[in-house]
Amino acid sequence: MIEFKILKTSKKSWARLGVLKTPHGEVETPSLVPVATQAAIKTLPSEYLTQIGTQIIISNTFHLHLKPGEAIVKRAGGIHKFMNWNGPVMTDSGGFQVFSLGFGRDLDLGKIKKFFPGKITDNQSIEKGTQPKKVKITEEGVHFFSPVDGKKLFIGPKESIKIQESLGADIIFAFDECTPPVASREYAKASLERTHRWAKICNQNHKTKQALFGIVQGSRFKDLRKEAANFINGLGFPGYGIGGDLGDNTKDMMDILKWTVPLLDKNKPRHLLGIGYLRDMEDVVSHGIDLFDCVVPTLFARRNVAFIHGKGELSWEKLNLRNTQFIKDLKPLDKKCICFVCTNYKRTYLAHLVRSGEISAMSLVTYHNLHFFNEFVASIRKKIKQGKL
């Protein structure tokens, strides 16, 4: 079980400061949840997570089911022992893979709509009844293929819950369909109704003391989002995820939060699924979000992009360590950063590692980026505490 304690509610916005208590420790909220898809923060040993301010991580049902299989994780004593991380853990339900391996793969697009020349047009939309090419979505669940070996597999609400119970995370998510950003209203409505039926099934089949979060879908449509928030709120989950496509830009995303957040039980934590640009973080928090997971700090690190302090407080810059200028740069990665990497390594060396294809480049930048993001969120918490947000 979890317990969510709100320490302070902002008078200026919907932001709040809280503590989320789990069987594996406490999380100060708002908090970033780094992504450990395959029970690993890529390139980083679990021991390092604490020193970079990580309080909770999220792993993935679909991927762990494929490899190594939940039985193996259970046999090892559950996901915490399996990966030697004794802090709080969430598992995503596999609902995102319905999208990422389905329409996302077909159209080569992410869940925030962007213009991809030649792939989609402005007015293209996915109509009700359409299926992705390789994934088949039915009333009972979803027929997937394994990205590892192409093998077919089926995951529905019951299966997802069962797998997540075997994995043993502190917080688990209901199985949903993450809808594509080009879904028509009719598609989104039909999908939402099915996601709601699945949410009920997840709730009924859930037997353990793990906290099961319901997920609010509804795409970019106001009435559907409100309907979703009301419905999910009515099922009595101990927390909520807000997922699916979140419009075309930050403003749309904020609109969606404005529609949904007020309809959710204010005493329960709200998790914004998959969102975490530094650019949006204050906005997201001021619209009432307590937790959010994002691959940006870790994924960008492996693409040689480091995030560093900008001039002011809560300002930042992006550094592409591949750029020529850094090979001769004797400055630390981020002179305002106190992390292990910034206090010990110079840009010239990191740039060299990047150019030489040394694996440690990814590791060191991942370490720094997570430190930076965690510190960034800590500054936001401080701002709420001081009444500035």
Added chain:
RNA sequence: GAGGCAUUAGUUUAGUGGUAAAACUUCGAUCUGUGGCAUCGACAUCACCGGUUCAACUCCGGUAUGCCUCC
């Protein structure tokens, strides 16, 4: 000295009588509940000098350089 073959992007190679293709490198950009450590751009007076032709990187001759064979 004679003969043969070769010379195309930084590198390694395609290719065609109508101003060039790929991989890697280099330069830059992108990435939001992570199938891929990826994706998308940029970068060449086709060794040099002549000739044939409406048109030559392509055909012909010469020069240079390299490799091979023979004397």
